[in-house]
């Protein structure tokens with residue numbers, strides 16, 4: 001049987017797969033042993049690639065709404081409709097009448113990386129909402145303020161560290177996030193084999209926690225308090241030692257003052273942890289030859305998410321582990337711009353604009369996805385430029401399930417003047433579309449990880465062309481995006497390559513003026529003429545590789561189908577820092593201003609018997625995307641409410657029986673799973689479920705729909721600095737259904 005390599009697009013680990021092909025059908029998938037990064041690793045999701053790729057529910061042609069019903073249409077008709085209806089709305093009401101929602105799968109496609117920035121620029125809208133404000137925005141804000149660049153995210157040097165402290169992450173099930181590492185389980189096992197230590201902080205005894213030398217299970221939402229106590233202990237016991245970072249860091253003494261009252265004893269009642277255990281973690285961290293502190297969802301999607309993410313890197317700095325092998329390091333992606341000379345930069349600004357209804361500050365050009373519904377359904381003045389979202393473009397996004405209070409958003413989407421969706425499925429969100437544009441299955445698209453290589457634990461570059469040709473009637477995903485840009489910008493009818501040519505021209509016009517760029521002083525036209533590639537997207541990839549720090553080319557990547565290894569991560573702090581001071585700014589003003597809120601949390605101890613809800617990941621799941629795959633929806637991947645045995649006995653909840661869960665945004669019914677894997681006072685429901693709405697085409701998911709945990713939220717609980725929804729650690733009431 002013929003085979004083809006394909007980088008797996010199903011989670012952030014980016015494993016290399018070898019697909020087995022029968023004509024244009026994918027019949028098998030296994031780990032690619034020759035892949036320079038993943039070395040043959042594959043998980044159940046990757047193994048299910050053929051089922052995911054060949055899902056009969058995938059849409060094959062565009063859908064256009066006519067007389068209230070969606071019908072199949074051809075591509076020209078679909079784009080004609082968009083051009084005819086979208087431009088008048090933008091011209092009549094201003095660019096902010098258009099909202100754009102980007103879902104998390106965009107980081108797993110080339111099109112999702114290359115074209116949405118052009119769509120934003122072409123339409124001029126400032127109404128951008130992405131999955132980041134349901135996930136990782138606290139990390140962007142924290143590193144933006146610390147290092148001056150919201151994308152300068154240091155990742156743990158997994159393969160060399162002596163001590164890994166994991167907070168609110170479960171990489172054995174997620175396979176890692178903001179830390180691209182194929183075979184995370186194997187890398188953690190190797191850490192243990194070489195005598196290293198793993199500490200896990202999580203209110204659940206996850207698969208990762210079970211592997212740990214030490215597991216702390218604090219009350220959810222108190223990670224920032226715990227981290228502040230760890231920082232306090234480093235200072236109190238004279239263990240803080242930034243080493244060579246001391247000369248490149250300002251604000252160390254101010255941090256010492258800022259955490260003075262967060263003693264282990266002071267945070268212990270709120271965290272419900274033993275102060276001795278907190279001190280022990282701080283001492284082990286300081287004593288380890290090298291150590292890395294890594295936090296993710298559980299410490300981000302909480303009320304103090306930005307403070308927690310800031311404190312993670314404060315610990316990495318104070319223990320001297322930032323930017324050194326075995327600590328946390330900044331990856332160097334092959335398509336990142338070549339580094340500029342070291343020196344002060346412009347820094348990172350928050351709140352340059354505010355949202356229309358609740359006045360949420362803009363963060364990284366985005367508004368909170370939790371505020372999308374109110375931006376649509378809150379009446380405006382009808383005046384041009386008043387800013388009510390009247391038209392929406394969603395790309396690979398399902399916010400009806402992924403954002404708080406899906407019912408309100410569901411109703412709001414019905415009131416839009418126009419909704420355009422790029423999505424392979426008719427799902428809970430796209431069922432509201434006026435025009436639905438389905439990209440082809442992943443086997444029919446080329447792949448390069450523009451975003452995820454920037455978070456990888458080893459520098460490398462891999463490109464896989466489409467494994468099979470496009471089926472008749474399908475349109476290449478990059479062409480769909482390019483045509484959408486044209487239709488939305490008033491250039492409808494121009495060739496899609498015009499979009500890529502404009503992007504190349506703009507990038508080169510800048511690069512030729514930058515002394516640190518490989519294109520400095522070149523003739524832009526000549527440079528562009530030298531680019532290779534069979535499509536606009538390939539030419540843009542070739543350009544980014546040539547302008548990148550390794551000066552690779554697309555031809556070089558194509559000649560090495562299992563990738564090019566660029567070596568372990570290397571110290572490069574000077575290249576990264578873009579703060580106004582040119583140094584690490586350890587206590588930025590916006591974070592200092594948020595500390596009184598954390599101090600107030602010291603005494604915010606819940607009533608006896610109160611319950612808090614946390615989410616959870618499953619190896620066979622990824623947000624809302626994969627529930628329509630028979631091999632992944634079932635077995636232990638179930639949407640159950642996990643309850644500790646003590647709470648179950650107290651509340652008379654029986655294992656397997658339905659329970660009513662009530663939160664500020666609504667209530668739902670879920671089957672109880674009694675387990676001591678959650679600590680007492682905590683219940684857990686996974687997210688991404690709730691596939692029971694009419695009008696979708698998700699046969700497998702609808703047969704086993706689960707419940708939408710985000711319906712328990714009303715959208716009002718946010719981390720104020722990042723606009724990120726509080727999806728973990730919020731209060732709920734639970735009772736037997738009858």
Ligand code: SF4
Nearest residue numbers: 008011014015043046
């Ligand atoms: S770990 Fe992630 S990238 Fe690797 S095979 Fe599984 S889903 Fe794919």
